[in-house]
Amino acid sequence: MKNKGNMNNKENVINVLDDYTIQDNVIALLPANSNEYRTIVLTSNEKLYIKLTPLEIIKASCYHNFSSYEGRREAVKYLTNFQNKVPIPVNTSGGIYAFPTKSPTNDDCVWLFYHHxxxxxxxxxxxxxxxxxxxxxxxxxxxxxxxxxxxxxxxxFYRTAVCKSMFDSR
Structure with a gap:
């Protein structure tokens, strides 16, 4: 990718990661429509470019925390009666709760992290x-x-607070 604003035409190099596990400094997962990457991870101090979709990152991070996305989603649905755009407790011991802005399967869905x-x-x-x-x-x-x-x-945001409160009280 050429930087057209740069007179010396040096290449802009973006470091693209194959996978990623959500840490407590993640503030948002933004979908990206790029040939090189599918997600822009916004952290409290940098942007990361990942080949996986936001939902794939959420799912992998749930597995990393000894659970599945589907299991966490079903537990939240059962305990809260929320049926759509269900908040996900990615890592309850780390206080990491995420919520989708649209249906998680929607290509334009942004994931936001409650504690940030x-x-x-x-x-x-x-x-x-x-x-x-x-x-x-x-x-x-x-x-x-x-x-x-x-x-x-x-x-x-409110539904995620309810979810967090329920998990924290258990």
Whole structure:
């Protein structure tokens, strides 16, 4: 990939990883439509490019924590009665809970990590128009504009808090 803005035409090199296990510094998994990588992992201090899809990373990370995505999803559904866009306790002992912004099988689904979210801002409050209806503000003072309603994101955040509370009390 050429950097057209650079006069010396040096190659931009992106280090693409074959796989990845979610750590406590992950703030979001962004889907990517690239030939080289399928996910951009946003951590509290860097961006990583991974060949796996966000859902594949979530599933592999659940296995890494001695469970399956399907098992965790079914447990949350059973305990909370949530049926769609179910929050996933990726690593309960590490306090890592993630929630999808759309159906997890949707190619545009972003996964957000509960413990890194400071606030969710409604960019359309008071009739304001914005390309992105919501912006997620993270505890590391970064932000992520998303094309998802404030209501939907806030609802997912709340459901994840309920899930976390239930697992923490067990």
């Amino acid at each position: 979210i400071k606030s969710i801002v409604d960019n359309q409050k008071g009739g304001m128009k914005s390309e992105f209806p919501s912006t997620v503000h993270f505890v590391n003072n970064t932000e992520l504009p998303l094309n998802i309603s404030h209501f939907s994101l806030s609802h997912q």
